[in-house]
Amino acid sequence: MRDFILTAGMIEKTRMAIENSLISAGVRTALLIDGAGNILSNCGKDSSDIDTISLAALAAANLGATSQIAKLIGEEDFSLLFHKGKTDNIHFGRIGSELILITIFREDVSLGLVRCRVSELAKTITEIFEDN
Amino acid sequence: MALIDLSKREVHCKIVYCGPGRCGKTTNLLSVYESMAEKDRGKMLTIDTKGDRTLFFDLLPLNLGTIRGFNIRIQLYTVPGQTMYEATRKLVLKGVDGLVFVADPLKVRRQSNIESLDDLRRHLQDYGLKIEKMPLVIQYNKRDLADTPTPTLTIEELESDLNDTLKVKTFPASAIEGVGVFETLQEISKQTVRYVANKHLLADMK
Numbered sequence: 462m463r464d465f466i467l468t469a470g471m472i473e474k475t476r477m478a479i480e481n482s483l484i485s486a487g488v489r490t491a492l493l494i495d496g497a498g499n500i501l502s503n504c505g506k507d508s509s510d511i512d513t514i515s516l517a518a519l520a521a522a523n524l525g526a527t528s529q530i531a532k533l534i535g536e537e538d539f540s541l542l543f544h545k546g547k548t549d550n551i552h553f554g555r556i557g558s559e560l561i562l563i564t565i566f567r568e569d570v571s572l573g574l575v576r577c578r579v580s581e582l583a584k585t586i587t588e589i590f591e592d593n
Numbered sequence: 594m595a596l597i598d599l600s601k602r603e604v605h606c607k608i609v610y611c612g613p614g615r616c617g618k619t620t621n622l623l624s625v626y627e628s629m630a631e632k633d634r635g636k637m638l639t640i641d642t643k644g645d646r647t648l649f650f651d652l653l654p655l656n657l658g659t660i661r662g663f664n665i666r667i668q669l670y671t672v673p674g675q676t677m678y679e680a681t682r683k684l685v686l687k688g689v690d691g692l693v694f695v696a697d698p699l700k701v702r703r704q705s706n707i708e709s710l711d712d713l714r715r716h717l718q719d720y721g722l723k724i725e726k727m728p729l730v731i732q733y734n735k736r737d738l739a740d741t742p743t744p745t746l747t748i749e750e751l752e753s754d755l756n757d758t759l760k761v762k763t764f765p766a767s768a769i770e771g772v773g774v775f776e777t778l779q780e781i782s783k784q785t786v787r788y789v790a791n792k793h794l795l796a797d798m799k
Contacts, residue, residue, distance in 0.1 A: 466793065469600035497688025498652075498668075499596040499605055514668070515638040518652045525684040526649075 471589055472502060478585045479504045482578045483564060489549070490565040493556075493586065496521055507565070520553055520563050541579075543572065554579040557587050594688035595789040603664045606785050607688055611713050612695035613705035614674035617734040620768040621695060622653045622669055625778055628771060629655065647673045650685045657782055665786055669778075674709065683716045691728040691785030693777055695768075696751055698735050700744040707754055728784035729761045732777045737767040 475493060479502060483491045490505035492513060498521035500513055528538045542553040552564040552575050562582065564575055596605040610618040619639070626637045635654030639647070650670050657665040672682040694713065696706045714724045738745050746754075748765065756763055762780055766773025 467596070467598050467600065472598075472600045495594070495596070495688070497594055497607060499594075499607075499688070501596075512636055512638075514635055514654050515652065518638065518650075518668070518670075519640075521687075522649055522681075522684060525687070526681070529680045529684075 467501060474589045475502045475586055476504055478582060478589070479562075482582050482585075483575070486574055486578055487570040488564050488566045488575065488578075490563075492517060492520075492563040494521060494561050494563065496525070496559055496561065498522070501560070505565070511565075516563065520561060524553055524555065524561055541576070552576070552579065554583065556583045557590075560586065560590070562586070595690050595793065597663075597789075597793055601664070602662055603666055604660075604786070604789060605666045605668065606690040606789050607668050607670060608691040608693065608781055608785055609686055609689045610669065610671045610693045610695055611682075611686075611709065612674055612734075613697055613702060613709040614676075616674060616695045616697035616702070616706075616709075617768040618671040618674065618695050619647055619651050621693070621732070621734075621766075621774055621777070622651050622671055624768050624771045624774045625655070625669065626653055628775070632656070647671055648678065649673065649681055657786070660786065660790070667782060667785070676708070676712075679712070682712070683719065686713075686716050687720065689717075689720075689722075689727070690789055691781050692724075692730075693781050694729065694731045694755070695734050696731060696755055698733060698738060698745040698751060700746055703746060703750075703754065706751070710755055725759065728781060728788045729759065730777055730781045730784070731756055731759075731761055731763045732768075732773065733763060733765045734768050734773075736765045736772070737770060 479491045484505055490507045492500060493502040494500050494517040498518035500517045503513055527542055531539050540555045544551045548567055550566055554562045556562055562579055566575055610621055612618055626634060633656045638652040640649040653669040655667045657667055670685050672685045717724050733748055733751050764773045764777045768774050
């Protein structure tokens, strides 16, 4: 596992990319975390109301568990996870092998749009992290 | 893997409590949680499952103050101890910066302690880490049982089983009574912060 050192520049570029892509599309909260459950970036209007430390740890564990399930059925990994709630939905997408993007959104945003934007963002974020 | 956030001047370290099933890892975290001031601790997260075993993990975030202008934030995790939850255990060890091995002194658990330590060594190796090079302390838990008729191992027996080659600092404790819990945490925090600082911050400043 690689060591990350976040610089203010990297954080700002990542935050701007998430704001422009997901938050502007109506997503309530987006969190970028690593596979060990550390929060790298936290965007959106509800992010201060959520226990993000617990959310990040559980999301990392959730994707880790999913990855083990994938192996049990002969898949290498599942790249995304989606949970539908009564009002809020949550989407987890892998970005490269180290990062996870968590997106929380409501009925006013379609899952297709979120998947599309997350997939575009994955490329942008990978470039930001690879440049450093 | 520690996370150093230069924009917020924060260092996040991950300390994992390991050991065989029912040795008292969650009890250690609960004891820390109950005795720390609210401003210095986060919410303790335990994943509710049936029975009292930890199936996934427990998490307790702590704030340990400032060193050289950096806020030190520590996340304490436990792993499920039972042998069959190997995959989950390995998952929680991802990105670990410091380790506490909690040993069970019950005579019947002697082999479980040894197997659990071997299992830890193997998982760390899979992540490219050597147990000898990691910040590690061993806690001999449930010392309150030593004075009861329950057959327990002596400290000398535990030392020879677990710490003969590692030679790390050890702490007698009774997590259920809160004895030795803070001493263990203090030592592993110190070692972990020093390890992370030497590896990243001080190397950058040289």
